Amino acid sequence: MKRYLITLSILLFTFSVAFSQSKPEKIDDLLNRYHDARQFMGTALVAENGNIIYKKGFGFANIEHEIKNEPDIKFRLGSITKQFTSMLIMQLVQQNKVPLDGKLSEYLPYYRKDVGDKVTIHHLLTHTSGIPSYTNKPNFFAKESKLYLSTKELITKLCSDDLEFEPGEKYQYNNSGYVILGGIIEEVTGMTYEKALRKFILDPLQMNDTGYDYSEQIIKKRAAGYEKIVNGYKNADYLDMALPHAAGSMYSTVLDLYKWDRALRTGKLLSVENSTKMYTPFLNGYAYGWAVQKVSFNDNQNLTVYQHGGGINGFNTLIYRVIEEDKLIILLNNTGGAPLNDIKTGIMNILYDKDYELPKNSIADYIYTIIEDNGINEAIETYNRLKNNEKESFNFRENELNNLGYFLLNQNRTDEAIEIFKLNIEAYPKSANTYDSMGEAYMKKGDNVSAIRFYKTSLELNPGNSNAVLKLKEMGVEYNTEEIVFNAEILEKYIGVYKLAPEFLLTISREGDKLFAQATGQAKLEIFPKTETEFYLKDINAQIKFIRNEDGMTDKLILTQNGREMPADKIEK
Missing domain, CATH: 3.40.710.10 (DD-peptidase/beta-lactamase superfamily)
Incomplete structure (x- = not known):
């Protein structure tokens, strides 16, 4: 516990003094932090006005032989x-x-x-x-x-x-x-x-x-x-x-x-x-x-x-x-x-001399060490304590506990996996994926009654969860989702470009009675209505909710993915 409190203070201090560093020094500091957080292992090069200002390798090109990554390593x-x-x-x-x-x-x-x-x-x-x-x-x-x-x-x-x-x-x-x-x-x-x-x-x-x-x-x-x-x-x-x-x-x-x-x-x-x-x-x-x-x-x-x-x-x-x-x-x-x-x-x-965010440590990595050293109950207590007291120093996104749960499940530590999935449901009760994962754990445990209950809850939150439908079928349960169709007049209100981040836009378009979403640099995907303002994607754990203003016009949306709610204002019709 103490060592992570110290780490947090160092992170905040470094961020506050980083502006006295040169650009290459700041880049090096940033990449070292991503590497230390196990979020980058490789090589990087940055150039301005045609001149290389930074090049460096991080971690290993070959872990078994401890061969380091360098700028001349081939990827x-x-x-x-x-x-x-x-x-x-x-x-x-x-x-x-x-x-x-x-x-x-x-x-x-x-x-x-x-x-x-x-x-x-x-x-x-x-x-x-x-x-x-x-x-x-x-x-x-x-x-x-x-x-x-x-x-x-x-x-x-x-x-x-x-x-x-x-x-x-x-x-x-x-x-x-x-x-x-x-x-x-x-x-x-x-x-x-x-x-x-x-x-x-x-x-x-x-x-x-x-x-x-x-x-x-x-x-x-x-x-x-x-x-x-x-x-x-x-x-x-x-x-x-x-x-x-x-x-x-x-x-x-x-x-x-x-x-x-x-x-x-x-x-x-x-x-x-x-x-x-x-x-x-x-x-x-x-x-x-x-x-x-x-x-x-x-x-x-x-x-x-x-x-x-x-x-x-x-x-x-x-x-x-x-x-x-x-x-x-x-x-x-x-x-x-x-x-x-x-x-x-x-x-x-x-x-461009702007503020930049530092990477956060993986809560899954840390909680796993607690499980190994002190058991699952101590790990759960530690997770809740860190989430309350050190939220800025760890990554508490939904996929962290989900990955940890599956890691334990694949090691046949099913009861521990179930406890981790329970923790994730408490943290993200509106996420269809958390219930789907729990359904899989109970199915592996042989408790089909509980598995069916969690898979059905997942489908209530995301009717497009085809995996849940298949798993229910394996357990002898047929589940049919009712298709909802809205007329073009309703869908037309949602069409436009929404700004999720300075360089990241979400474009909503219509083709007949179907609505599509496309993020910057990604494929266009059909989104399906759950209610008049709530839509979901099939095969991807993401939902979109359109927000109307006092005049009944849609001026923003909220994209929910991996437990994160990301609001976006409409910038173009």
Whole structure:
């Protein structure tokens, strides 16, 4: 108890004196705190006006052998790969080998013609093709992700389903589209995607520490991927790297990605005309391999940002480029699921001399040590005491106790898991997910009566909880949710753009009698009515409540996710 009271005072003191530090010192202090809180392990690079002002590694590239992360360590990039794929396509456009309005079937003769005749290169680049994303298939990660497939096999087997919507109608983030683009690159150039990447981008830019990540190859200074668990880390699940292909199979370093940023500001790879096309957003702020948005810092209004994140087993990544003021942030993490957007926001605030938030310690990590040392009852008492007295020094979000409960459940410590889930229900009584987790624990314990009760409560809070419906069915209980439909006049009141944070907007749109929500840089998702003003998302633990003013007009909403209530004012109709 005492050591955490001391930690809190240090945090507050450091924050108050941080303004006497230089920008690199503040960035270093911030990243060290994220690392100490086990929320970042990887490498970071920050540049201003084309000059690197900060580069450093944190933690281990390989935990088993205690090899430290350094700026020259190679990380899997995940979806940052897409911007390299779009560059290769735009180079083919520039060479008049591929038109942006060219049909898919013109370049992949083995692709199903009924879909290929409708989908263009432009649709594939902008995630508007309507082709389902193969990574959303129910059994992809459990089964297909570990098996090798050639490019043709990958496209014909996993990327050739029926259209989900007509091409160009809407945006839906899609890995299949970029795999297909990789296939087109191979057909047109007569090279493998890897060789085309090397010849047309990596070699000209001398990006010698970047490439296509084959698991079987010996690649010097390659980081291993891990997942954070309550008492440490575990190796990430295996993924055959032939499968992400042109959508996510590259590796690189922060130093090579800095070279990439500098090259993109010149005409070395692409003409100004074609670069402009590449960065022009189509739907939902997505251009060709880049998310494009406008941000404001201090008196600097409407700055243009080109950015993209990536996530792949054991890794998550981010490249963030402020164009007019030539700022660059690159974050590569090898523990999966790090809060890179929070870190980026902190660094941006430092660059613009604004206040920034420090990371909080994981309450789950600390409570687990109490369970191990003194038992579950002492742990519960400690949790309640810390929540009352040290709320600012720990992360008390819903997912903290939920993760701890599942960690215990997976160790067959079911009774302890139930006590943790009870604690989470007390803290977040309006969250459907807390009751769903408790239902699973009682189901594992063999107490189906209690399991059914908690699953039904979860469905009352979130009728879209398909997992609860399936679990109830396994226990012989049929549960049918009644679909509620409102007319267009009611839904029209909710349409608009809501500001959750300076750089984070939530856009509500309508298509017929359906309402959709889309957060900045994310896919558009349908939201379903629970009442006239309360909506929920299926398969995601999130709810939206619209707030009306005295005139009956909707002027704000509250997004509830992971136990957090996030109010947002409407800024555009």
